[in-house]
Amino acid sequence: MSAPLLTIADVAVELPTPRGNLRAVDHVDLSLEAGRTLGIVGESGCGKTMLSRAILQLLPKKAKLSGRVMFDGQDLVRLAPESLRRLRARDLAVVFQDPMTSLNPVLTIGTQLMETIQEHLELDAPAARKRSIELLAAVGIPAPEQRLAQYPHQCSGGMRQRIAIAIALSCEPKLLIADEPTTALDVTIQAQILDLLAREQRRRHMAMIIITHDLGVVAGRADEVAVMYAGRVVERAPTQALFKRMHMPYTEALLAAIPKLETAPHTPLPAISGRPPDPTRPLKGCSFAQRCRYAAGRCHEAKPELKSAEMPGHLYACFHPIQMAEGIGA
Amino acid sequence: MVAFVARRFLYVVPVLLAVSLLTFLIASLLPGDLAYVILGDQATPEKVAALRHDMGLDQPIWWRYLSWLGHVLQGDLGRSFRTGQTVLQAVSERIPVSLELMLMAEFIGLLIGIPLAIACAARAGGAFDRFMTGGAFAMLSMPSFLLAILLIYLFAVELRWLPATGYVPFTEEPLANLRFFVLPALTLALAEWPGIMRVLRSDMIATLQEDYIALAKAKGLKPSRILFVHALKPSSLTLVTVTGINIGRLLGGTLIVESIFALPGIGRLLVGAIYTRDLVILQGVVLLVACGFVIVNFIVDMLYAVLDPRIRHGHA
Numbered sequence: 001m002s003a004p005l006l007t008i009a010d011v012a013v014e015l016p017t018p019r020g021n022l023r024a025v026d027h028v029d030l031s032l033e034a035g036r037t038l039g040i041v042g043e044s045g046c047g048k049t050m051l052s053r054a055i056l057q058l059l060p061k062k063a064k065l066s067g068r069v070m071f072d073g074q075d076l077v078r079l080a081p082e083s084l085r086r087l088r089a090r091d092l093a094v095v096f097q098d099p100m101t102s103l104n105p106v107l108t109i110g111t112q113l114m115e116t117i118q119e120h121l122e123l124d125a126p127a128a129r130k131r132s133i134e135l136l137a138a139v140g141i142p143a144p145e146q147r148l149a150q151y152p153h154q155c156s157g158g159m160r161q162r163i164a165i166a167i168a169l170s171c172e173p174k175l176l177i178a179d180e181p182t183t184a185l186d187v188t189i190q191a192q193i194l195d196l197l198a199r200e201q202r203r204r205h206m207a208m209i210i211i212t213h214d215l216g217v218v219a220g221r222a223d224e225v226a227v228m229y230a231g232r233v234v235e236r237a238p239t240q241a242l243f244k245r246m247h248m249p250y251t252e253a254l255l256a257a258i259p260k261l262e263t264a265p266h267t268p269l270p271a272i273s274g275r276p277p278d279p280t281r282p283l284k285g286c287s288f289a290q291r292c293r294y295a296a297g298r299c300h301e302a303k304p305e306l307k308s309a310e311m312p313g314h315l316y317a318c319f320h321p322i323q324m325a326e327g328i329g330a
Numbered sequence: 331m332v333a334f335v336a337r338r339f340l341y342v343v344p345v346l347l348a349v350s351l352l353t354f355l356i357a358s359l360l361p362g363d364l365a366y367v368i369l370g371d372q373a374t375p376e377k378v379a380a381l382r383h384d385m386g387l388d389q390p391i392w393w394r395y396l397s398w399l400g401h402v403l404q405g406d407l408g409r410s411f412r413t414g415q416t417v418l419q420a421v422s423e424r425i426p427v428s429l430e431l432m433l434m435a436e437f438i439g440l441l442i443g444i445p446l447a448i449a450c451a452a453r454a455g456g457a458f459d460r461f462m463t464g465g466a467f468a469m470l471s472m473p474s475f476l477l478a479i480l481l482i483y484l485f486a487v488e489l490r491w492l493p494a495t496g497y498v499p500f501t502e503e504p505l506a507n508l509r510f511f512v513l514p515a516l517t518l519a520l521a522e523w524p525g526i527m528r529v530l531r532s533d534m535i536a537t538l539q540e541d542y543i544a545l546a547k548a549k550g551l552k553p554s555r556i557l558f559v560h561a562l563k564p565s566s567l568t569l570v571t572v573t574g575i576n577i578g579r580l581l582g583g584t585l586i587v588e589s590i591f592a593l594p595g596i597g598r599l600l601v602g603a604i605y606t607r608d609l610v611i612l613q614g615v616v617l618l619v620a621c622g623f624v625i626v627n628f629i630v631d632m633l634y635a636v637l638d639p640r641i642r643h644g645h646a
Contacts, residue, residue, distance in 0.1 A: 058544055088550030101541040106563045106638055115559075116549045151639040167549065 003073075004031040005207050006055070006175060011067035013050050013059060013231075020280040024050035026231035027067070029306075032224075034174065037201065037208045039218030039239070041254065042228035045276055048211045049097075051228070052179050055209075056094055057084055072174065090120045093173035095197075097180040099160035103152040109136075109163055110148030113170060120171045135166040139196060158189035162196065169200055175207045182217065194221060215251075216258050219243060224313075227251045230276050230287035233306060237314040247309055247321035250288045286319070294320045331635070331642060338631050342624055349620040350402065354395050357613035363387070367607045368411050407614035412606055417614030420599060427497065428595035431587070432580035434511050435518035436573060442519065443526030444569075448557055450527070451534035463531075466524035478517045478590045485513060495592040514591040518584060522576055529572050533565040540564075563637055570637065574630035578623035 013025040025047045032038045040048045053059045055069055057076050069076040072091060076084065096102040104112060113132040117123055123131065129148070136144030139162040152160055161181060168176055178197060182190035198221050201208050210218055218225050218239065225242050227235040227250065235248035246252055256270045274291040277283050286292070289299040298319050306317040365381040366373060382388050386397065401408070407417035446466075450459040486494035492512050500507040537543065538561055546560045585597040596615065603611040635642040 056548060058547060085550045085552070088548055090550070094545070094548045096541055096545060098541060102545045104542040104546070104560055104564070105640060107560070115551060115555070119549070119551055119555075151643075153640045153643065164545075167545075 005034040005072060006032040007070040008055065009068045011054055011069060013054050014064040016062050017280060022279045023231055024279065025054060028233050030226055030233065032207050032209065034207050035205045037210060037222045039222030039225040040209060040211045040228060041213065041215055041218060041225060043213055046228045047231040048228050049179055052177050052209065052211050056092065056177060089116050089171040089173065091174045093168040093176050095164050095168050095178045095181045098184040099157055099164050100184065102164055103160055105152055108148065109150055109152065113167055116167055116170045135170055139166045157185050158193065161185060161193055165196065172204060173206060177209045179211045214258065215255050231279060232317065235316040241311050241314050245323045247316040247323060248318050249292045249294050249322055252322060294322065296320060334635055334642060335632065338628060342628050345624050346621060349624065350399055350617060351395065353613055353617045353620060354398060357609050358391060362607065364609055408610040410608050410611045412608050417611055420611055421615060421618055424594060424596045424599045427593050428581060430500065430511060431514055431593065431595060432577060434515035435522060435580060436577055438515055438519035439522030439526055443523035444530060447527045447530035447534060448562065450531045451538060452557060454535045466527050469520060470524040474517055474521050475586050475590060477520050478587060481513050481517055497593050514587045514593060517587050518580065525572055526569065530565060530569045533568050534561055537561045537565040566637060567634060570630055570633050574626050578626045581622040582619040
């Protein structure tokens with residue numbers, strides 16, 4: 001295998017708050033090869049969005065970022081602003097969660113697409129316009145020429161997310177980060193948008209990071225999954241291996257919290273009880289111990305390291321891993 | 331868009347009617363009978379009664395309002411009983427002065443306020459931002475007569491660059507006319523820019539937190555394009571409102587500045603009318619100024635629609 005396209009090493013993000021420093025991302029290591037898909041999964045507030053912003057160098061001004069984000073041979077954290085700007089859209093693109101707020105309400109769709117293309121590719125206005133129309137058509141927007149003159153509020157949510165994807169794809173990036181790309185959309189649209197992303201990824205041989213709270217979203221689509229909890233990666237494995245044998249009780253709980261079609265009506269959803277720990281107060285033990293049904297003495301005393309399971313590429317951070325020997329259970 | 335303009339215009343009609351009624355009531359309810367004012371202390375009751383009858387003052391107030399409104403709608407706002415000038419003549423003589431002063435003052439104010447607001451918002455909380463926010467506050471609390479005197483002292487007395495007082499019409503000597511307007515316009519502008527800056531700065535800071543600004547950065551656009559194209563337009567709605575109010579206010583003339591710099595504008599016409607109890611002029615000028623205010627605000631509403639397509643399409 002060649003050198004990975006993206007290597008995140010020891011990345012930590014701290015946000016100053018009135019109650020003290022909040023550790024949003026707690027020393028995360030990840031890597032992703034060209035053309036592959038990584039799913040980052042975790043509940044709200046686990047740091048997955050902050051991690052994506054740290055990769056994109058779009059953290060809030062007050063946030064403190066440490067560690068290295070090696071992308072295509074360069075450390076994005078230490079890259080000069082102008083070099084970083086030139087690399088955006090061409091190499092590194094993003095689709096945000098909420099298409100209702102991520103498009104500028106006072107600029108036409110055509111402007112928002114063409115400005116990206118003209119900034120990074122040496123195309124004149126007619127060529128950029130032609131490319132915009134092709135992109136809109138590629139993401140499944142009917143009558144793309146008419147859409148160019150319209151404003152975002154004249155399009156539906158699903159349509160807007162398609163436009164956001166067209167903008168992200170406009171300069172053929174090597175890596176696309178999709179931050180909860182379907183959370184703000186109707187369930188019926190979600191699968192369409194995910195399939196669109198997967199199709200365009202294959203076609204353009206682009207690497208992709210899908211960030212989601214829904215293990216179901218990454219199940220058939222990611223090559224590898226990283227589960228985050230309280231700012232840390234607590235389990236990381238090739239997708240198939242993870243779904244076959246998850247070791248981290250938190251991953252199991254996340255999976256159990258997905259509503260299933262075959263469940264009888266009015267069955268209570270097995271939500272994860274309790275809340276994530278206060279990120280402004282570092283814990284001594286495992287951050288999930290408070291909510292974990294397997295937790296015992298040591299879990300409250302020491303922090304489990306992320307270590308290798310018997311399968312290659314499968315890492316987990318737990319003292320009492322489930323499904324170690326007996327195969328599929330629980 | 332046509333429907334939008336028509337709808338907005340329908341709101342203007344009742345506002346103008348209310349303005350005319352209020353103007354009429356203020357002038358009518360002022361103490362002192364107009365007939366006595368005209369005839370003086372020596373008037374006999376018979377003479378007063380005759381004049382009251384001639385002027386229609388013995389009619390009920392609603393009748394007087396309707397007949398005045400009828401004349402106004404035909405373009406007849408009345409005639410000063412002191413100078414014999416019609417209201418329209420008096421106003422059309424003075425309005426170019428107030429209009430020129432207003433335009434210059436607003437232009438300078440925006441020229442100072444907008445770039446400063448953008449510079450502050452781009453680095454909110456930084457040293458420059460804190461310095462300018464404090465400076466704006468200091469300027470805001472300085473009365474205009476003090477500013478006027480300081481400017482006269484500096485530019486007219488010490489440096490002798492500009493005339494302190496006086497006026498020639500633009501049509502006679504354009505350059506001299508502009509020179510006369512620099513100091514009064516600057517006096518007004520120095521009071522205008524802090525408001526402009528503060529309003530735009532805070533809107534701009536809020537806009538820069540938006541997702542679409544993060545996306546604009548993620549798209550690798552130049553910082554200047556993000557500030558001027560992506561952030562300025564959606565941040566300028568309050569700015570337009572404030573500018574509209576300022577313009578409306580300055581349309582009515584600026585008493586203190588016009589007096590200090592000896593400019594024959596609307597402000598001095600109004601004050602003169604009050605001193606001489608020239609109610610016809612007073613009533614007419616107030617009505618015209620109020621109409622100007624309403625029209626400026628109508629234009630502001632139109633500008634909203636230009637700036638924000640959601641308003642244009644009736645979504646917000």
